[in-house]
Amino acid sequence: MENTVKLVKFFASIFIILFINNSYSYGLSFTVGGTGVKNTAGEEKWLTFQKNIKTLSNGEIKTKMLIYGELGPEENLVSGIRRGRIHVANWSGLAGSTVVPELSMLYAPFLFDNYEEADFIMDNFLFKAYSNLLSKKNIFFISWDEIGFNQVYSKDSISSPVDMQGKRFRIASSESSRLFAESLQADAIPLGFTDIVTGLQTGLIESGENAIIMYAPTGISSEATNLLMTNHSFATSIIVARDKWLDSLSAKNQGIIKKSYIDKDLSRKWTREEINIFLNEHKKWGFKINKLSQNQRDEWKKSTSGVSKKLIEKIGGDSSLIWDLVQEGKKAFYENKN
Secondary structure (H helix, E strand, O other), rough: OHHHHHHHHHHHHHHHHHHHHHHHHOOEEEEEEOOOOOOOOOHHHHHHHHHHHHHOOOOOEEEEEEEHHHHHOOHHHHHHHHHOOOOOEEEEEHHHOOOHHHHHHHHHOOOOOHHHHHHHHHHHHHHHHHHHHHHHOOOOEEEEEEEEEEEEOOOOOOOOOOHHHOOOOEEEOOHHHHHHHHOOOOOEEEOHHHHHHHHHHHOOOOEEEEEHHHHOOOOHHHHOOOOEEEEEEEEEEEEEEEEEHHHOHHHHHHHHHHOOOOOHHHHHHHHHHHHHHHHOHHHHHHHHEEOOHHHHHHHHHHHHOOOOHHHHHHHOOOOOHHHHHHHHHHHHHHHOOO
């Protein structure tokens, strides 16, 4: 019996030594999750993140990059971070709203008038507020990752809110998406992002909303070839990490991970340049562009004007605070311009 105990202790000590040696040899390794598309700005951002991690850590930190949807729909990225299966990920604001419902407020129709206004308010008024909300859910907010203004796509040509009545409209898993569809009297169909193309092919859906960089290169534009430039909501992703995992790292490694995602201004520049490329090459991608006149845009704003108030009522929490911060930010933005 005594010999058996000694043998167990011997092998246990060997295992511990090997484990420590392997850990020392390989250093820190972590998994990154995303739903990117090859040869896009989104891919380039993640590859730059990977390169920065390697450079700043002198190759000691390894990254497993599952950035092309290998983990499935966005909902899996959310659960993956929260359960510790992945460590860093990008969540769309809509997917993130399943954790922090107040993120849905960013998608309130016509909340922002243009990119310049949105940038100012997001950085100076909303980043800290959302950082606090995410922190309460044990999520560390690294950076915004802009997607661009949402547009409405459809199998047939549309221009007026009336055209949307009864149309089978794909919605994401968020209150803002559902309320937007209902305000247009569309038939709201919940569907994961990775199922949109199949849904269009089978006729389950015939319309939906997305930013151009999520519409053109993903196959959606080939199935729903009409794009109406509504610019109705400002779509953004958030780059997040599991805070308990981050806290377990050395201060040096925490710093490397937090600062390795590209600068937000450069990120925006890449996204907006890519949007312009897709618009200029829309024939190559198989879609038609339909622009709104100011009167038509006013029709869309009028039809969806009640969504923001309903969002605040449905979400509760700090949604009214987010709304107030946006209004405060708008005032400051235009005061700075004058």
